[in-house]
Amino acid sequence: MDSSRLSDAKIREKAKQIRLKSIEMVYTAKSGHPGGSLSIADVLATLYFREMKIDPANPVDPDRDMLVMSKGHASPALYATLSLRGYFPETLLPGFRKLPSKLEGHVHYGVPGVEASTGSLGQGLGIAVGMALASKLDGRKNRIYAIIGDGEIQEGSIWESFMAGSKYRLDNLTVFLDKNGVQLDGFTDDIMPMPMIPERVRSFGWNVVEIDGHSIPEISSSISKARECKDKPTLIYAKTVKGKGVSYMENNPKYHGNAPETEELYNQAIKELSTQ
Amino acid sequence: MIGKPESLRDAYGEELTRIGDADRDVVVLDADLSSSTKTSIFGKKFPERFFNMGISEQSMVATAAGLALSGKKVYASTFAVFLMRAYEQLRQSVCYNNVNAKFVVTHSGITVGEDGATHQIVEDVGIMSGLPNMSVIVPVDAPETRSVIRHLHDSTSTPFYVRLTREKFPVLNDADYEFKVGKSVTYRDGSDMSIIASGSMVSFSLEAAEQLKGKGIDARVINMSSIKPMDRDAVLKAARETGRIVTAEEHSIYNGLGSRVAEITSETYPVGVSRIGMRDTFGKSGRSWDLFDYFHMGVSDIVRISEEAFRKESSYENIS
Incomplete structure (x- = not known):
């Protein structure tokens, strides 16, 4: 095993930092999407601090692993991850959502480490399919990752891209589905019930792995399974908690797209996240 | 001055194949209309670089953006009217990322003829012109179509919308005519x-x-x-x-x-x-x-x- 491989405890510490930074950014901006940032923090920490082959000093290395954050509203979590990983200074994070910062409200290409602008749902998976095709054409061994939301898969374009991923046998493509059960207007089960997601995606010809999206060992082992799977892309169905780590945000649709309203709520969020 | 009618889409398919022969980074996508848009000419010669995405324009456009973000020179085709379904993919994945992807559409305007109103798009130039970073070209004949494709490949790296037709149009330009973006x-x-x-x-x-x-x-x-x-x-x-x-x-x-x-x-x-x-x-x-x-x-x-x-x-x- 790689001696530089971070322990689970250290990855958990990175995830905690991602969560803290996300809440700070959203509170400073007085807007943004905390819920889906908190739910995906463990996946991002595991990918960027353990699994992805990347070099922040050379963010355009053609052989780098690439990630498309298709649920582009999780920008706080991705920006926090990239800055903690060394792509840009953490001092830039408070500029989030403000002039003249590059840290746009939704994920912005041009921020070091970001591979594509996203924000309108249903497009990032297609972009990742294109990147995976390009990699295959060039005979590169890199891995392409995408993160999609469970509300996002209500977009028909996602299922178009599932078809394409399967047709072109993109075994270099690994997609995390952040199954946090909440979207802007409420619970996904109420807005648009979609039972049997793993079965549906499997029936589209994908390899599907189901995990606890907050378990670092499970995230890592699912990525290994994706690497081992030949001729099929992999969907990692990551069961998560929206707003994970902040009691009043957990499973609360209100915090899909709202910052903590008061200093008291902000301090409570920071306190709860700091003591985990 | 006004020559015999020639097909603009045949000219496109042939020129595409020529530039693809010389440049391995050229990739082509279509959405189940390649035998009409003539990208099939490219597809037959370079099957490994031709992606028929099925009747899935949104997937085609997003995938085009991904290929371009990875350094490919991308050409994507369908009928003009159907590309509009993927307007938002064009807006965000293509134009906002400002990638090197060319959308060469055929069967625009009323010259679609018998297929009727559903297929005769007459608002696409306006829709595409409104997109920041998107350029819009309407070639007049087959020689200009060939020159446009060559010129865009050699001299540009931003998104383009190139509007071709089903009908053959009279040839107005010489074979050695050279198109330039922004010139009449x-x-x-x-x-x-x-x-x-x-x-x-x-x-x-x-x-x-x-x-x-x-x-x-x-x-x-x-x-x-x-x-x-x-x-x-x-x-x-x-x-x-x-x-x-x-x-x-x-x-x-x-x-x-x-x-x-x-x-x-x-x-x-x-x-x-x-x-x-x-x-x-x-x-x-x-x-x-x-x-x-x-x-x-x-x-x-x-x-x-x-x-x-x-x-x-x-x-x-x-x-x-």
């Missing part, structure tokens, strides 16, 4: 008035100019294939030197060539601009060339409206 070509000089046209309407305008000559009106005819960016200098020169402009396009008079010409002149050198095109209406099934008369866009209409324009007493009613 004056096919016929004239001092009394100017007809600025695009696509199918250019050869009609040349015929109209010949008839106008018989009526003592000396009309300039300009092929404005580069809709965005537009050749401002040529528009303003026409305004200053001829004082009166008629525009002619196989597209809505809203948000296309005519609108843009009127914007340029009214901001800098206001002259009368009469727009010929589809007047806020859908198309209709019929033989392609009959539809121009049906929608008052034929040669006789260009002659009539040009005469009125020349006499500065336009009775061509406005509909806004």
Whole structure:
């Protein structure tokens, strides 16, 4: 095993930092999407601090692993991850959502480490399919990752891209589905019930792995399974908690797209996240 | 001057195959219409670099963006009307990321003919022109189509919308003609008035100019294939030197060539601009060339409206 491989405890510490930074950014901006940032923090920490082959000093290395954050509203979590990983200074994070910062409200290409602008749902998976095709054409061994939301898969374009991923046998493509059960207007089960997601995606010809999206060992082992799977892309169905780590945000649709309203709520969020 | 009709989409498929032969980074996508858009010519020669995405335009456009973000030179084709389904993918994945992807569409405008209104898109130039970073080209014939594809491949790395047609169009350019983005070509000089046209309407305008000559009106005819960016200098020169402009396009008079010409002149050198095109209406099934008369866009209409324009007493009613 790689001696530089971070322990689970250290990855958990990175995830905690991602969560803290996300809440700070959203509170400073007085807007943004905390819920889906908190739910995906463990996946991002595991990918960027353990699994992805990347070099922040050379963010355009053609052989780098690439990630498309298709649920582009999780920008706080991705920006926090990239800055903690060394792509840009953490001092830039408070500029989030403000002039003249590059840290746009939704994920912005041009921020070091970001591979594509996203924000309108249903497009990032297609972009990742294109990147995976390009990699295959060039005979590169890199891995392409995408993160999609469970509300996002209500977009028909996602299922178009599932078809394409399967047709072109993109075994270099690994997609995390952040199954946090909440979207802007409420619970996904109420807005648009979609039972049997793993079965549906499997029936589209994908390899599907189901995990606890907050378990670092499970995230890592699912990525290994994706690497081992030949001729099929992999969907990692990551069961998560929206707003994970902040009691009043957990499973609360209100915090899909709202910052903590008061200093008291902000301090409570920071306190709860700091003591985990 | 007006040569035999040749297919623009055949010219596209052949030129695409030529540039793909010389450059391994050229990749092509289609959405189940490759035998009509002629990307099939490329697909047969380079199957490993040709991706038929099925009837899934949104997936095609997003995948095109991903390929381009990974350094590929991407060409994606379908019928003009169906690409519009993926407007938001074009907006965000393509134009906002400002990637090197060219969308070369066929079967635009009313020359789709018998397939009828559902397939005859006459608002696409406006939709595409509104996108930041997107350029819009309407080639006039097969030689210009070949030159456009070569030029875009050699000299550009931003998104383009290239609007081709089902019908063959008369050849107006020599084989060695060289297209340049943002440049127009004056096919016929004239001092009394100017007809600025695009696509199918250019050869009609040349015929109209010949008839106008018989009526003592000396009309300039300009092929404005580069809709965005537009050749401002040529528009303003026409305004200053001829004082009166008629525009002619196989597209809505809203948000296309005519609108843009009127914007340029009214901001800098206001002259009368009469727009010929589809007047806020859908198309209709019929033989392609009959539809121009049906929608008052034929040669006789260009002659009539040009005469009125020349006499500065336009009775061509406005509909806004």
